[in-house]
Amino acid sequence: MSDAIAGKQASVERVLRLGPVVAVVVVRELAHAVPLARALVAGGVKAVEVTLRTPVALDAIRAIAAEVEGVALGAGTLLAPRDFDAALAAGATFAVSPGSSPLLLDAADDSALPYLPGAATATEAMTLAERGYRWQKFFPAVPAGGVEYLKSLASPLPGIGFCATGGVSASATPAWLALPNVVAVGGSWLTPHDLVAAGNWPAIAALAREAAALR
Numbered sequence: 416m417s418d419a420i421a422g423k424q425a426s427v428e429r430v431l432r433l434g435p436v437v438a439v440v441v442v443r444e445l446a447h448a449v450p451l452a453r454a455l456v457a458g459g460v461k462a463v464e465v466t467l468r469t470p471v472a473l474d475a476i477r478a479i480a481a482e483v484e485g486v487a488l489g490a491g492t493l494l495a496p497r498d499f500d501a502a503l504a505a506g507a508t509f510a511v512s513p514g515s516s517p518l519l520l521d522a523a524d525d526s527a528l529p530y531l532p533g534a535a536t537a538t539e540a541m542t543l544a545e546r547g548y549r550w551q552k553f554f555p556a557v558p559a560g561g562v563e564y565l566k567s568l569a570s571p572l573p574g575i576g577f578c579a580t581g582g583v584s585a586s587a588t589p590a591w592l593a594l595p596n597v598v599a600v601g602g603s604w605l606t607p608h609d610l611v612a613a614g615n616w617p618a619i620a621a622l623a624r625e626a627a628a629l630r
């Protein structure tokens with residue numbers, strides 16, 4: 416593994432150890448970005464991944480990076496090599512994607528952004544490990560096989576730690592966190608669309624508080 420990847424992976428590990436849950440966020444209106452991130456941080460969730468799934472996502476990252484203290488701000492849903500430069504320029508401090516591809520991994524090698532790539536099978540996880548990725552996102556966690564599936568990878572692939580994401584809920588989080596190869600989970604349940612649309616930041620802070628206390 417190159418020293419550069421090892422250093423970036425150490426940064427990924429630090430992000431995943433900030434708390435039990437990474438908030439995965441879809442920002443549809445730019446005006447929601449800052450109060451949403453502030454509500455998550457106020458509730459104790461310090462790792463926030465803004466997915467590049469909406470036209471305002473990069474501006475949302477820019478606004479949060481400029482205005483919100485105490486947040487580890489990631490860009491999610493990176494699908495193309497150019498997304499690394501765009502996410503870094505906007506102020507993201509880590510990058511996430513649902514899977515990976517040779518082109519994305521080459522772009523990650525060339526980028527300063529720490530990268531959390533997705534894997535859903537033993538082969539994908541092993542292929543990423545060959546390129547230096549000890550920290551990976553298990554996605555989509557529940558449809559891909561759930562807790563039992565990931566548990567069965569722990570013994571044969573002891574060097575890989577996962578952030579389980581995709582279909583994970585607050586009530587299921589303790590079972591994921593109990594696995595030896597899970598360091599955190601990710602989820603969008605902290606930011607339901609109706610609460611965001613209504614600007615109900617206290618309710619989102621309460622969901623974040625509940626998530627931050629999960630063990």
Ligand SMILES: O=C[C@H](O)COP(=O)(O)O
Pocket residue numbers: 439491580581582583601602603604
């Ligand atoms: O990171 C990806 C997902 O969109 C989060 O999954 P979820 O909405 O099932 O929590």
Ligand SMILES: CC(=O)C(=O)O
Pocket residue numbers: 466490491492493511512513514533552554
């Ligand atoms: C699903 C996922 O990993 C992402 O949107 O980044």
